[in-house]
Amino acid sequence: MVFHVFALTIFAYMIPKYKDYFGVREEAIAALKFGLTGNAIYFLVYVVIGHQMDAFTKALVFVMSSLGVVFSVIMIPTWWVLRKQYPSIESHLRKVNAHILGLFVRQAHNPTLSFHLTDTPLPDLFNLLKDAKGFDLFMEHLFSGSLLYVNIKFASENLLCYLELCQYRAIAKQKWKEKSDMDVMDPLGDNFVLSAELPQSSIVNHNQLSDEQKAIALIDKYIATGAQYEVNLPYDMRMDFMKLLHLNHPRYPRHLFQQQRNEKQNTQNNPFEQMAPSNFVFLFDPVLKELFQLMRQAYSRFRTTIAYHNYVERVHPAQP
Missing domain, CATH: 1.10.287 (Helix Hairpins)
Known part of the structure; x- marks a missing residue:
């Protein structure tokens, strides 16, 4: 005993x-x-x-x-x-x-309060995550255990995945701009742009890895079934990304390999070789959108905390 x-x-x-x-x-x-x-x-x-x-x-x-x-x-x-x-x-x-x-x-x-809130727009989730201080406060909120009231808990893996995929997107976008020598037409604008003051991904900033190798490493880390930091994604979306893995990869779905053989498809093709440089920029957009929706559930409760109101007063100080 x-x-x-x-x-x-x-x-x-x-x-x-x-x-x-x-x-x-x-x-x-x-x-x-x-x-x-x-x-x-x-x-x-x-x-x-x-x-x-x-x-x-x-x-x-x-x-x-x-x-x-x-x-x-x-x-x-x-x-x-x-x-x-x-x-x-x-x-x-x-x-x-x-x-x-x-x-x-x-x-x-x-009337006075309504006028004040109308003239001073509150930061939305995109702007909150772009700011290093706002990102840190939101991360503390997620780790504080206050998500017991949320139906689906926003795991720390989702936030880490969001951070690294945003950084991957930013670097791929910068490379495309440098190679094409033209502005990138991004339909999402700067929605997934984060502060440079946040911790930097060792995968994304590895100069010896190609865009393909970085993408495979991120899929293996967050998206593939049984990944070390597996995030919550729809089945079809997860399978679409797992198809990008090499056939000899341990996490490659074997049932897809057998299905391709039965349909007499060429299983030796590398799907990344068929991608244009712009495809690497928008590669993880479906995952980012899914993670963002999960974060919005937690953000609605974060807005009721004292930490959020103090942050708003610091970013948008009340006018005398």
Whole structure:
């Protein structure tokens, strides 16, 4: 028993909180608390004062004590969070002139506030991610565990993939512009342009790799089935990118290879050889659009945080 408690304690605190994507650390700590509390109650009821009660009374005291402890463990942290955040919540409600009525929030009409919000456009998600500070704040929000209310959790892999694919797109676009000596007609404009102050991808900025090798490395890292940092993509989209892998690649879908052989297609062709330089620029656009849609679900809640409002006040300071 002592060994298991000791092992669980070491396991819980060996996991860094910022890397605990699935909440294993918090689950282990919670299990440890409940286990130790249950043992303490059992010892108290059945050993210390057990000789003074009959079997039914012992069971009743044990169950009620356990329920009381579980309720306290759950509600005490909630009470401290509410106690800490209440001044911020109250200040925000006064700022937007809102009143809480039961489960609903009613916002009173305020011409001055409406005029201020109309004249000062709030940064959308594209502009937020272009700014290094905004990107960092949004990343902290994603890692903070506040996405428990979102149906599909935005995993850290999706954000890292978005970062590297945007950088790949920017470099491929710059190469195309230098080779063609003409402006690039990009229908998406600068939507997927990120700040140069953000961490740079070791794959994208590897000067010894060609655009094809970089694309294969990114597919193998994020998109292929069983990838180390596999992102959540539709099946058809994932298969389209996996078809770009070489036939001898370990992640190449074998059922596609057999299908090509049955249809007597040439399986020796390299799909990248048929691509124009502009194709490398727009290669990962479907993935970026899919990841962006996932981020928008988290962004809507990020806009309700104190960190976001402080960021807006820094970027768009209120006019006196």
